Amino acid sequence: MSISTKNQKTCFVIMPYGEKTDTANISINFDDVYKYIIKRPFQMLKNEGVEIEVIRCDEITSTGSIHRDMIHHILHDELAIVDITMLNPNVFYELGVRHALRRSGTILIRKSGTQNPFNIQGMRTYEYDTDMPGVDAAQEKIPLLIKSALSNSGSDSLVYDVFPSLKVTLTDG
Amino acid sequence: MRTLKCFVITPSGKNPPIRLVEDEKYGLSAAPSSCEQVHTSNSIPLDFQKVYKYIITPAITQINVAHTDLRIECTRGEDLPQGGNIVSQFLQQICRADITITDVTGFNPNVLLEYGIRLSVRDSLNILICHDGARLPLDIADQRCIPYRTDDMSVGTAAIAQIVATIINSLPQLLKQQALETSDNLFRRTVEVATGRTLERRLTAVFDPAPSLLVDLVNEVKRLNDELKKIGVSDNIRAKPRLRDNAWSFLETLAKTLQGDPCGLNKAIDVYKRMTEIEGFNDKRRDVFYILNEICAVDPERQSEAQDYLNKAKELED
Numbered sequence: 208m209s210i211s212t213k214n215q216k217t218c219f220v221i222m223p224y225g226e227k228t229d230t231a232n233i234s235i236n237f238d239d240v241y242k243y244i245i246k247r248p249f250q251m252l253k254n255e256g257v258e259i260e261v262i263r264c265d266e267i268t269s270t271g272s273i274h275r276d277m278i279h280h281i282l283h284d285e286l287a288i289v290d291i292t293m294l295n296p297n298v299f300y301e302l303g304v305r306h307a308l309r310r311s312g313t314i315l316i317r318k319s320g321t322q323n324p325f326n327i328q329g330m331r332t333y334e335y336d337t338d339m340p341g342v343d344a345a346q347e348k349i350p351l352l353i354k355s356a357l358s359n360s361g362s363d364s365l366v367y368d369v370f371p372s373l374k375v376t377l378t379d380g
Numbered sequence: 381m382r383t384l385k386c387f388v389i390t391p392s393g394k395n396p397p398i399r400l401v402e403d404e405k406y407g408l409s410a411a412p413s414s415c416e417q418v419h420t421s422n423s424i425p426l427d428f429q430k431v432y433k434y435i436i437t438p439a440i441t442q443i444n445v446a447h448t449d450l451r452i453e454c455t456r457g458e459d460l461p462q463g464g465n466i467v468s469q470f471l472q473q474i475c476r477a478d479i480t481i482t483d484v485t486g487f488n489p490n491v492l493l494e495y496g497i498r499l500s501v502r503d504s505l506n507i508l509i510c511h512d513g514a515r516l517p518l519d520i521a522d523q524r525c526i527p528y529r530t531d532d533m534s535v536g537t538a539a540i541a542q543i544v545a546t547i548i549n550s551l552p553q554l555l556k557q558q559a560l561e562t563s564d565n566l567f568r569r570t571v572e573v574a575t576g577r578t579l580e581r582r583l584t585a586v587f588d589p590a591p592s593l594l595v596d597l598v599n600e601v602k603r604l605n606d607e608l609k610k611i612g613v614s615d616n617i618r619a620k621p622r623l624r625d626n627a628w629s630f631l632e633t634l635a636k637t638l639q640g641d642p643c644g645l646n647k648a649i650d651v652y653k654r655m656t657e658i659e660g661f662n663d664k665r666r667d668v669f670y671i672l673n674e675i676c677a678v679d680p681e682r683q684s685e686a687q688d689y690l691n692k693a694k695e696l697e698d
């Protein structure tokens with residue numbers, strides 16, 4: 208499995224893929240969101256000397272079970288960026304797993320106009336736009352969110368807020 | 381009489397019925413509340429109130445009627461008392477319930493989030509149901525799902541029978557609060573392996589008798605000490621008081637840790653109860669009775685137990 212080089216931090220991106228159209232008939236190309244909104248800020252950080260590998264589920268190159276690798280990333284990666292735009296069911300399922308297994312290091316983002324569902328209404332969510340000013344703003348703001356998430360000694364998980372002493376032991380694997 | 385808690389993870393029945401339409405990718409799916417667009421005019425209305433009333437409740441009632449020594453209590457999010465931190469109350473129910481029944485029809489994001497949390501936190505019985513003809517999202521596509529309909533007697537009745545059978549099959553493990561190892565889902569199994577839960581469970585089982593053993597030992601040491609004192613054996617031959625103090629603080633840490641775990645509450649109560657059997661330590665035992673009282677007072681079923689503990693604490697007050 209490609210996770211063995213563990214001295215480098217990894218960010219797992221949980222989001223829909225490809226082009227999707229919402230009920231208001233507006234389409235979003237999530238591959239573009241990934242490329243321009245999410246990945247670029249990491250390039251900025253790299254220039255500053257903070258190197259974090261970004262990986263999305265469709266980029267996992269190892270053979271074998273996709274599910275197993277995905278869970279592995281949800282568990283082990285220091286960072287997760289979760290795009291809740293269009294309320295995709297797989298995204299929410301994976302967010303639930305992430306919240307249960309990691310106390311901190313989860314960043315929520317959404318396209319402006321998306322409503323947070325009831326359960327995560329109280330959680331800070333970065334709102335992006337899919338135009339040039341939006342790309343610009345994301346480059347400025349997302350690196351700050353990443354740094355803050357990495358240094359967060361508290362909890363940004365729904366589950367750990369309720370059960371502060373919950374312990375999940377990760378095995379090496 | 382044993383009580384099992386069943387929490388139903390479902391969209392609120394207070395919302396207006398959703399309309400299900402045929403979607404190429406997802407089969408029957410919700411429109412338009414699910415945000416991906418669908419193009420068709422035929423739709424089936426689905427009222428989650430009806431699902432609860434005519435599918436889930438009858439299944440649970442059927443089990444309760446057949447088992448006089450067992451009661452399964454069914455709760456939904458909307459039945460919880462309003463006010464306070466509702467999300468926190470939800471999560472407590474989701475993580476502590478013995479059984480969950482999750483209705484993924486319509487891909488409600490709250491439902492999927494809660495289901496993901498539940499699968500990761502609690503290895504117990506998790507039943508998945510959805511409207512006949514709907515397809516599951518990829519992440520949970522390999523899980524067994526019971527199809528239902530509220531507008532078709534035979535599909536509806538079959539769904540009830542399947543829910544009943546699933547619960548009855550798991551009853552032996554549920555009653556012993558054992559983990560269910562029957563999961564045939566890779567996603568779920570990977571979480572278990574990756575979190576080391578299987579090993580943790582085995583260790584927990586081995587460790588289970590430890591508090592009782594420790595309490596018996598400590599009491600036995602005290603008894604022997606007292607005997608030795610009576611026949612005039614000198615202090616430095618008798619066991620040191622530090623032993624008892626250490627045993628106490630160990631049990632205290634253990635109980636507190638268990639109390640913090642979503643599935644550990646019952647075990648925490650057991651440990652606290654054992655602690656009250658340690659002879660001597662009247663002040664500390666009184667405090668433990670107060671803690672027990674506090675824990676039980678929030679549970680409607682443990683009211684008389686809570687009162688007992690309060691009385692015992694008061695007896696130790698002087």
